Amino acid sequence: MSEEIKHLLKLQKLDRVLDKINARFQEIPRLIKEEENHAEQFEEEIKQLQEEFKDLQMQIKEAEINIKSTKDFISSHKEKLNTLKNNESYKKMQDEISQKDEEINDAEIVILELLESSDQITEKIKEAKSRLAAKKTEIKETREKFQQEIKQLEKNKKEVEERIAPITEAIDRKTVDLYYKIKERKTPVMVKVKNSTSGGCHASIRPQTINEILKEDNIIKCENCSRFLYIEDKGNAL
Ligand SMILES: [Zn+2]
Structure with missing residues (x-):
């Protein structure tokens, strides 16, 4: 993480x-x-x-x-x-x-x-x-x-x-701004990926996206609910 x-x-x-x-x-x-x-x-x-x-x-x-x-x-x-x-x-x-x-x-x-x-x-x-x-x-x-x-x-x-x-x-200023912008509409902003689904909206997350999250380069948003995705446990992410 x-x-x-x-x-x-x-x-x-x-x-x-x-x-x-x-x-x-x-x-x-x-x-x-x-x-x-x-x-x-x-x-x-x-x-x-x-x-x-x-x-x-x-x-x-x-x-x-x-x-x-x-x-x-x-x-x-x-x-x-x-x-x-x-x-x-x-x-x-x-x-x-x-x-x-x-x-x-x-x-x-x-x-x-x-x-x-x-x-x-x-x-x-x-x-x-x-x-x-x-x-x-x-x-x-x-x-x-x-x-x-x-x-x-x-x-x-x-x-x-x-x-x-x-x-x-x-945290990067833009990320903070985005976090609060999402928070105005939806909480929580940070949602876990578990069993290839978004913890916010339960939409499936593509394996490619999961790999991107695991690469830890930048913040990845759920394509469906726009929340920030994170992986707590690599074992059950997919
Ligand atoms: Zn979602």
């Missing part, structure tokens, strides 16, 4: 590490955003519950106003009741009054139900708020953890880049 191929293989190995670091750099903000979206969902949930609570309070108030006016109606009619001489009118008004009494009873039951619902919502709001608070703490911790990780990643990245620099310097 030529020195250049050895360098390229080292470069490929380090590039893989670098790619992983860069992928993690891109992943971290996305993960933070996901956490923040959860918090936003909790906030939205609280807002909806608060709306529901407000609506219930309005219904209760309305029912209370109705009860009050019904009560006023009853007391004014009770006063009138005593002034009525006619039996029939007396009976009619008494019926009216007892009907209104029933209305009050019904309305009071409705209010009790509404109060129960609003207690339940208050409880739900409390739970949602505590979930939100826990999520916010979690986000804070996640951010701190990621900040530590980013620092470490930056350090690792610098180290890898420092190791890559002398390797690319040792």
Whole structure:
């Protein structure tokens, strides 16, 4: 195996590490955003519950106003009741009054139900708020953890880049450029020839090409996938 191929293989190995670091750099903000979206969902949930609570309070108030006016109606009619001489009118008004009494009873039951619902919502709001608070703490911790990780990643990245620099310097500039051009489209760039096939695309490699690779004069590309071919083990190349 030529020195250049050895360098390229080292470069490929380090590039893989670098790619992983860069992928993690891109992943971290996305993960933070996901956490923040959860918090936003909790906030939205609280807002909806608060709306529901407000609506219930309005219904209760309305029912209370109705009860009050019904009560006023009853007391004014009770006063009138005593002034009525006619039996029939007396009976009619008494019926009216007892009907209104029933209305009050019904309305009071409705209010009790509404109060129960609003207690339940208050409880739900409390739970949602505590979930939100826990999520916010979690986000804070996640951010701190990621900040530590980013620092470490930056350090690792610098180290890898420092190791890559002398390797690319040792390889012909044109070859390095070509390597990166291929890498943009296909990885890995360096592929093994085994059993007369390209490790990148599995196309057959002609014996003549295999001989050229073994001569170690220059870099040979796969005619099908354009990747750089190398032979690790002469025994199983053909
Ligand atoms: Zn190929």
